[in-house]
Structures are given as structure tokens and as C-alpha cells.
Amino acid sequence: MSMPSTFDGDDETQHWPAAGKRSIREVDFFSSERRGWPEDSASAPPKEIPAHEDHKLALLSVGPCEEGDKTIQPSDLHLSNTTMTNWSLKIKLDKLKDENRKLRIMLDCANQSYGALQTQLALLKQEEVLKLKNTASSIDDDPRKSLIAHSCKNIRPASLSDPETDRDSIPIDKHEVSVRRPRVSIRARTDAPMISDGCQWRKYGQKLAKGNPCPRAYYRCTMRAGCSVRKQVQRCPHDEAVLVTTYEGSHNHPLPAAAAALASTTSAAAAMLVSSSTTNPSSNLPPPLFTDHQQLGTSILASYSYSSACPTVTLDLSRFPSWNPPNTNCYSMMLPPPPVFNSSSISRDLHDGQFPGHSPSTSSMTEAVKAAIDTDPSLTSAALAMTISSVLKANPSA
């Protein structure tokens, strides 16, 4: 198994140990290195200060440096005016660098925490699914619980002799690997063979799907070992200019910053898919995410598709003329923890307003998108994704 050599996200996380080392050096400076410095600096400090000496200056700039009971001030050193000026500038620069470094550490910390929370959420949701499964096993006349029970058939403890009896002994994370999770599919009009979404992928298979002359390619995420996210890339059989990218699974690592926007969007979309099944128990069908906006001239289309095993959210972005390359090169996926809840064989497009009680009228979603496009006709996909995401979060019923 190989790891990509260039990965912003991993690079981000790798700053942690580096930052730790730098922090230790600062402590070491106080404990040992500092002791010899005043004597060594009886003459003027060097004009060219080695990079590894930066921390000394930064610390000195924060306040007086103490040697035992004696306080060492810069003026105690015999320096020429020019050297003092340079030194002062250097000190200011070092302070800024130090501040930068601290901010970077804080950012890394936030990223790490976010990744950890995502993992925790995945585990909690998996446990919830298992609990629901156990509850549902004794009830067969409630349609909603039957759906849950049905979905649990898709839990496949691979390579176990007796899945039924062994299931409870399997660690949760193994369940996550085998669970059929909701998918998010994105349709985008592009000539590129594959949209660049900020992640590293390795192709592991290719198939000719029936009814489509274009092969379907299978990729798995290689940004971190054990990441379960996979994606399928395929040209639309009806319009080969449209590239259909389907994501499945949840990343076990922080994503590059550039990947955050659409990740947020798809997370919200899939979360909607999930919550709709739990907040609307009277109906087996979820409400629409959002609908066509005919006034736009273009339209955003979101649809649920319940195949035999995998509920799928489709975001049709192919109708945005401005989304031709190069703007289609900033998609990103990070699916939410994968709750399993439905596997009915119903497939419907929502833009037709086929759901009773769910009007295809103008939604806040499309209003927001329209406003965004009006504001900036050259809107990038990432920016538009953020708009969609924010509306989904602010108005779950949109």
C-alpha cells in the first residue's frame, strides 16, 4: 500500500509533531542553551542569524531574558545603531513568525478535533443502528421499523462463518466497513476524465455497466490507510458530457481546506436523507431536498434514489453553464457517518414534485443559489456548494 507524496491534509496533520518539537526546543532553550548565550553574545549578535536560532530571538523579544537574578537587556550588548535596527526588525519578524506558528498550531488542532469528532459520530451512529436493528427484529408490522430491519440485512460481516451469531462480537469499526451506506452522487458537465476533489484516489477496478458504452471506474481513497471512502466515476449514458461521480463512505482523516465546501454540502444532503426518514415516520418517502428553480433558467436538481441496497442523494450540477472546466475542479466529498435505514425499491425524482404534500415551489435553497449566481456569475462550484450547504443547514425543510 502506498501513500501519496503530496497531500495537503496529511501535511497539515504532520505539523503536529513538528510543532511539538519546536515547542520542546523552546523549553530546552530556557533550560540549557540559554545559559551560555549572554557570554557568547558579549560582542554584537551575528548579522545573519541562522534559522534554528529564531526561537531565541523570539523569546528574547517577548520580555527581558533572565540569567539567575540578573536581567539581560539588549542595551547591555554593545551594538551599533544599524545592527540594532536590523536586530529590532528581526525581532519583530520573529514575533510575527511565532504568532503565525501558533495560529497554525491552533488550526491544526481544530482540524484534528474535527476529524476525531467525525469518527466518534460515526461510531455512535453505528451503535444506534445496531440498537435499532435489535428493536426492529421483533416488530414486523411497522413499516418504518421493517425498513430498518431490512437495511440491516446489508450488514455483511465478511469472512465470518456465522454472521448472525458472530455479529455482536465484531468491533463497530468493522461494521462500518461492511455497512451499505448512503451515497452521494454528483453530476457535472465537464470534459475532464475525473473531477479533482482534493483527495487522493487509487483506481482499483473498471467495469462496463450494462446500457452504458462508457466504462465505470472504481476508486478508493488513499489519503490515509484504512479510509473507507470509495467513488465511482462514469459518463452519463444519455449525455456523455456529463460526468457522474458517486461517493460512498466516510473519510477517517481531515480533508484539505479546499475540499471542505462540497464536503459540507454532501454531508448536509445525506444528513437530510437520513433525518427525513426518522422525522417523518408516517411516510416511507423522504421529503425533497430542494427543487428545480425554473426562474433561474438553469436548475439545481436533488433527488433521492432508493436502489435495492443503497439510498442515494444525487446533486445535479450539470445544468450550470458556468460550471464547465476549470470550475468543476474543486469538488470534495466527505460523507457523514453512514446510518442505514432504508432499502426499499422505490426510486423517484423530486424535481417533478411527485411527492404528495411536498410542493415543488420555490425553495430557500434555490433563492439562495439564485442570489449567489446573480451576485457572481462566475461562481465556482465550491462557492455554490457553500451556498447550498448553508441553506441546507439553516433550513432543513428547504
Add this chain to the structure above:
DNA sequence: CGTTTTTGACCTGCGC
């Protein structure tokens, strides 16, 4: 030489 892609074989689920 290590990594990635290709591609045929194999596995699994589903419908008949």
C-alpha cells in the same frame, strides 16, 4: 524499483 493502472477472474446479491 516502487507505485499505479489495467484487466480478467472471482464473489455476492438479486430476479426469475
Add this chain to the structure above:
DNA sequence: GCGCAGGTCAAAAACG
């Protein structure tokens, strides 16, 4: 039970 289709595996080939 059988056949089909989707998905995955893994050895071989290609690539840098």
C-alpha cells in the same frame, strides 16, 4: 437453482 449484473480482488503490465 440458475443466470445476470455490479463490485472487488489480485496478478501482470505500464509508468516515472
